Amino acid sequence: MCQLLGMNSHLPASLTLSFSGFSQRGGCTDHHADGWGIAFFGADDGAPGKGVRCYVDSESAATSPIARMLCTHPIKSHNVVAHVRKATVGAITLENSHPFVRELWGRYWVFAHNGDLKDFAPRLHGSFHPVGNTDSELAFCWLLQELSKSHANVPSVEELTLTLRELVPQIAKHGTFNFLLSNGQAMWTHCSTKLHYLVRQYPFTEVQLKDEDVSVDLAELNGPDDRLAIVVTEPLTTNETWTAMAPGELTVFVDGRLLV
Secondary structure (H helix, E strand, O other), X not given: XXXXXXXXXXXXXXXXXXXXXXXXXXXXXXXXXXXXXXXXXXXXXXXXXXXXXXXXXXXXXXXXXXXXXXHHOOOEEEEEEEEEOOOOOOXXXXXXXXXXXXXXXXXXXXXXXXXXXXXXXXXXXXXXXXXXXXXXXXXXXXXXXXXXXXXXXXXXXXXHHHHHHHHHXXXXXXXXXXXXXXXXXXXEEEEOOOOEEEEEEOOOOEEEEOOOOOEEEHHHOOOOOOEEEEEEOOOOEOOOOOEEOOOOEEEEEXXXXXXX
């Protein structure tokens, strides 16, 4: 199975620390060595932007020079989606590396999936078609197709969440469907088997990475107005309280907090 990492932040924030530990799971501390990727939504004058920087690689994250560069080069964003792959469906190629990016209603959408879908062969008749041959990209294309059929114009985050709660079970019944989805305004997550999250906010403390012998005092890097939600398959730190999501749970994060 693959692993997922996402961030939704109140102010533009860097995911460098978390990605540094997470990337080690791509072939060093874990076996997810069949490609990786990360997408950053732009932050324009402090506000969430529409543009996306997306980096994907068919090499393992633990050995990729691009991944090493991103571990030391902070890119600030409100929404980030990252993925390390253990191939189950589809060859180890660049086009099969997550996250996937598409446009809908004049906004980019970014999606990454962990799991396997069996006998999932929906009819695609709109503008969304896979480039690679993974079940993940197929599911993403179907989701966007059905969202575009359900709403003529850009709906609110709340309306999108209601529609996703109708659509996602139609895919999840075919197998394991843990995913992260963002349009730069919010981050939606779905847990089939395993996802964890936490919210980091003032007062910040020191954290200890699980996959590297690194401790960082977050109080030195963040101010009182900073707040960010981190979502990951397996907890990244050993001294923070991570909340496990329930199987079948669809959640949405906005402005660095869980929207309920």
